[in-house]
Amino acid sequence: MDGQITLTEAISSVTYDRYGKPYSTPEWMDKDRCELCRHWTRLPEEDQPPAGWGVKGQCDVIFDTKQSGYFKTSKTSYCGRYDGLFG
Secondary structure, X not given: OOOOOOHHHHHHOEEEOOOOOXXXXXXXXXXXXXXXXXXXXXXXXXXXXXXXXXXXXXXXXXXXXXXXXXXXXXXXXXXXXXXXXXX
């Protein structure tokens, strides 16, 4: 249908602050950001930086065969292993 947006577009048009409060995504944010990757999980509020300093999370992508685990990243970061929530 003309005029409808996809689920991916709808999800990428909203982002969240450190308290989990939603707001419209700024133009500069990449749609393939960590926040929308299935490997990323937002850290609890008590582990977030002060308001206005971004939102941190953990990435569980295995970067090579010798190293795996959780890596802290910003929600606006992205890497070559991006795997979207909806395929």
